[in-house]
Amino acid sequence: MRLAVLKETKAGESRVAATPETAKKLIALGLTVAVEAGAGLASGFPDAEYAAAGAEVAPDAAAALAGAKIVFCVRAPDAPLPSGTLLIGTLAADADAVAGYAQGGIEACSMELAPRITRAQSMDVLSSQANLAGYRAVIEAAGVFDRGFPMLMTAAGTIPAANAFIMGAGVAGLQAIATARRLGGRVSATDVRPAAKEEIKSLGASFVGYEDEESKSAQTAGGYAKQLSADFYARQAEVVAAHIAKQDVVVCTALVQGRRAPILVTEAMVASMKPGSVIVDIASDAGGNCAATVPGQMITTPNGVKVLGFTNWPGRIPAAASALYARNLLTFLTTFWDKEAKAPKLPPEDDIVVGVTLTRGGAVVHKNFLPATAA
Template sequence: MTEPQGQRIAVLKERASGETRVSATPETVKKLVALGAAVSVESGAGLSASISDEDYRAAGADLGTAEALLAGADIVFGVQGPDPALLSGVKPGAWVVATLDPFGQRERVDAYAAAGLEALAMEFMPRITRAQSMDVLSSQSNLAGYKAVIAAADTYGRAFPMMMTAAGTVSAAKCFVMGVGVAGLQAIATARRLGAQVSATDVRSATKEQIQSLGAKPIFVENVAGIEGEGSGGYATEMSEEYQKAQAELVSSHIAKQDIVITTALIPGRAAPRLISDAQIATMKPGSVIFDLAAPQGGNVEGCVADQVVERHGVKIMGFSNTPAHLPADTSALYARNLFNFLSAFWDKEQGKPVLDEEIGDAVRLTQGGKVVNARLLG
């Protein structure tokens, strides 16, 4: 009996503007090689994440051009979905494993299907217990929440912690976090570590205890029901008009007293919900800072422009189009582990390749056999 030939995994250099991450690290290359895979990395792929070509070679990877890597690839790794034109030399049936923005980049998904590729969207990973280690949205959001506070603190013209000096006392900054998912929880924790007085709100009532556990004050609408529990897949859903009105009134009264506001609210497949209006911004103190983590999806804050600091009514509004890319070494390390955990969980030793089960396979698979097959795109 002949040994199965190892899968060839191609790791591409990211080509999207501002993308500094990479989809494999020397740590995960070693682990993939140990599974029996042959890993090839495009020259220079890790440089923006502080990983040299020599680091990859030492871990057991081959280095080469994209064209050379892709010609024999069974699996193509990316952070963002590669241009279908770049994949023209890839054999039909090969996997493309990346964050593919299926709703925003539907034409690209269709092109993958037309090329006979099997596109696997890592952001469609179901939020179930056994898939936690594969969840790229959580790993990247965690660091994004941290970076949002650090960036806001850098832009804010005052100190975060209370400081008692011989010349007088500096009051602690007041920080309000809107949306208590993975990013929001990390934003709360980071602002607390920096010494701010932190409060937070969410439409999901279950987050009250999470907010309190981090030493922050929960700010919730009390007279109108929100979402009990966690909502679908751990995400919030759209609320009733009555709740939205009550929340807007509560936020308006609270936001006027805040120095820093971090907004994190997203609804998968839809534009980001508007949480802060221009009128509410006008009530804030001059010198306050709002960091909008939803800037790439249209923003939670009126007037936010991704990658620009916009000043309105003396308040600075900011948000990055790709917040994880501002921490490339750490976000790459976590993303690469997510991809390794995904492949290794389904690695069939006898076949020498990963074989997906129905639950996770159906969730992440966008295209197969020349067709778009994902229910979320066909519904």
């Protein structure tokens, strides 16, 4: 069976869905692996390394796809796929795209929809990529902050440590806390989920936030933040506003699954910050947590605050992001690999398969995309 790895075509996407390491392991399963020429270059993996791992380096997407039954991708590919293809990636699909997969006979698996269960942890692309995004966010902040993170004691005087505030203590936020602490910053953090307070403190940061009865149920069974009432957000905003005015660096990481990212840093909060302060918005792909964020850009506000609204944060550390993402996809495929048939076998009743499968047998099967009458 042939597996194709295509060069990503979406603007700004520097990751690749298989590395030479995972290509070698895929070949060990009995697969023929075809990698489109140049697919790994932006991640630091030249064609020669894929060839050395035993993969075929195809001159273009059409050649890589010729005869392929499985396709690995980071983003949904533009190239037409033959009917019967098993497509595995982070497809970020909408209803039209899912209907298109069904009509084309594509069995599409969107890995960002994997359930948050123990068995799926090693396939969790959201966590692997968010971890790196949190790290990179702090590094980017340090790169543009005009003073430095640690306290610097010199004969000429002392430079105080930077005050860093992390908004959201999920995977990205916790890594941001840890990274800011390693750099020597004075770190505080906030999150509406009740379990987050202890996680924040366990990393040596101080907790900032408003707590009431509503906040005790602010987490879904899958570990995501719930949408709370306007009154709660207003009270939380009062606490945060007073704190943000004293911060040098703010890192925004808050996402609500399936919704636009909530605005946590208002224009007034940005205006209260000191010139030279930095806001990093990891949530920019979902619209951003900061009212001043311009997705895809770094701007400087009239009062001198730098707002980093870059998109695709994992793609800003592509070698590591690709390595982890490729292992996520490898683990998914090997978990459902039939060794005797040397082919994938995706049991339709399996929790992980149910969670990620959008289409099968020419039909839409994922509950999020079924017509309302059939949901």
